[in-house]
Amino acid sequence: MTVVRLFLSVLFALLLFSGFIILNKESPEKDLIGQWEEVSWEYEKVNHDGTLIDFQINDGQQEEIRKNLLIHKSEIWSFFSDHTLDLKTIEGTSEKVVWNLKGRGHILELEHEGKRVEDYQIQYLSHDSMIIHFNFDLQVRGIVKMTFKRKMKEEYAQKI
Amino acid sequence: MLRKYSNYRTFKDNLQLGILTSFSAGMVNVMSVILFFAFTSNVTGHYAILAQEISKGNWFQAAIVFVWISLFMAGSFTSNLFVINGKNRRYLAHLIPMVFEVICLLCVALYLQYYYQDTLKETEFLIAILLYSMGLQNGLTASISNFAVKTTHLTGLTTDLGITFSMLTKREFREDLETVRKAKLLISILCSYLSGGILAGLLYSIIQVKTFYIVCVVLTIVMLYDYYKLAIFKLAQRKQPYIKRDLLKRRRRERKPSLY
Missing domain, CATH: 2.40.128.280 (Lipocalin)
Known part of the structure; x- marks a missing residue:
């Protein structure tokens, strides 16, 4: 169960991190x-x-x-x-x-x-x-x- | 197709569910490749892409792919949540994820038809919705069929097919009904997925994004099939309650629960 909890915590953290990147990093459209x-x-x-x-x-x-x-x-x-x-x-x-x-x-x-x-x-x-x-x-x-x-x-x- | 659960499902139930849902998954996948250059019915490739983008340092793309994968998982999570919490009203519990899936597909179709401006944000968002809907479908079919029917991706299926074919090289397995049924089910899902994909490709050249409505029709057939059967059952019970109940009890006793 500890492993599952750890996995879920990492998953949520990564999701939050991904959301942060998507909101803050420039889209490739702008780079182009x-x-x-x-x-x-x-x-x-x-x-x-x-x-x-x-x-x-x-x-x-x-x-x-x-x-x-x-x-x-x-x-x-x-x-x-x-x-x-x-x-x-x-x-x-x-x-x-x-x-x-x-x-x-x-x-x-x-x-x-x-x-x-x-x-x-x-x-x-x-x-x-x-x-x-x-x-x-x-x-x-x-x-x-x-x-x-x-x-x-x-x-x-x-x-x- | 949707009413029964786990080992109470017959081979016919799984076959019908497998054929119709894999047909729709094949259509969705081909449509998303044509429109968005991304697969939406499977995530194996997305894991490889995620690793590739991380190694390249493309954090924006990696984040997008990670969210897509998570949404596929979220779809399966939602489906199973309804399945395990709806033991008293099984048909309804199995129906809700499919209703969600149809709503997702309808939203994508309507957006594509009336509002799509071809921007990257829209594309990423629509792929996300399609991945969620395919997660819903895969989670539902896998969980109600005791993992016998997985309809949105063919990696596991192709592996199973290879194993089953190798088993069929021995006479004892050729005579085993379960193994033969499993092979029939896997072949049917494979052919149906492929047919759906081919049809979507052909239809796209004629009716473009409206092809998504055809997918919705196929899924509606899956939903209404059980509703129609339930309606007939209720009607029969009302007219001849004792005879019908007796008949059904006898049938249930005769039927051997089957995985495939």
Whole structure:
């Protein structure tokens, strides 16, 4: 009985602690808001003959894969608090999509015009960096690992 | 399905309860994966995620997952509380957790249909309600069937099925009615859960979140089935009290209590 009481006490304490964290810690939604710049694209579980050591791919390969996949070609991702995301492409054009977080805040869902939806898994999110995975089974087997760095605001950069 | 308790339940009672409730659990689980990217009828994966989030230092996510797991447990706790405290009015005691479950599912369906804004807070809250409702269902079915029927997750069931199949390789167990019945029950629950999931996936592409109403209908059938039987029994007693009572007594004596 003592063990059960102890377990229940720990359970209640942990529940209170969880409640405190949920109320006081910022939701991942707030962490996401801001400008993010793509730093690298890596492919995990890629098909290879065993001789390839570096999974990072060059711009040409990246462009080729992007052409065939539904992933958009964007370098700067600007998340706004009204759940819109501005995707600035390499060519300078931009596209506005709707973003939402799902699950426990680990799924980033992007809804394009025409209701086309892309889902990314957020692997790591901190104040200045973000790693997201995109699962796909189209022409390249595996997971795309996209790494972002937070872009500081220009005024802030100028001040420094 | 709901009226009888523990060893007084027949194989048919458990089979009916298992098929219908696992069908609804399969539907709920697939719906929650489609809508929220989270499983709501089982918590094994959530324990793994909790450990992973703690090791990563993602305290917010870990807290959320911990609350979800606790709510599943709270659902089972609530169900069993009604079951053990309602010995005099057994049908009602077994009915209340299921009514709670239907209310939870209806709330989720209505919220999704009219108010859902796709925010993370809403998503986390709706997952929490679904986990609580699945905890209610699993707690109820497990406790009234003496742990023979568990309908919301298949890990234990798959293990039991493997064990039962291995037993069936021996002739003595193949001839044992209990073992054969257990295998039939487990296979039925498995198939029903899977069918529910497939149907939910198909229905979602047609009627979207309204699929939750179908789940509510399935659970209402479970609730009303016993009510209908009780009503017929009362009517029969009123018309031919002595004959019916005699018949029922004889039937009870003949029936061997069965676990499965």
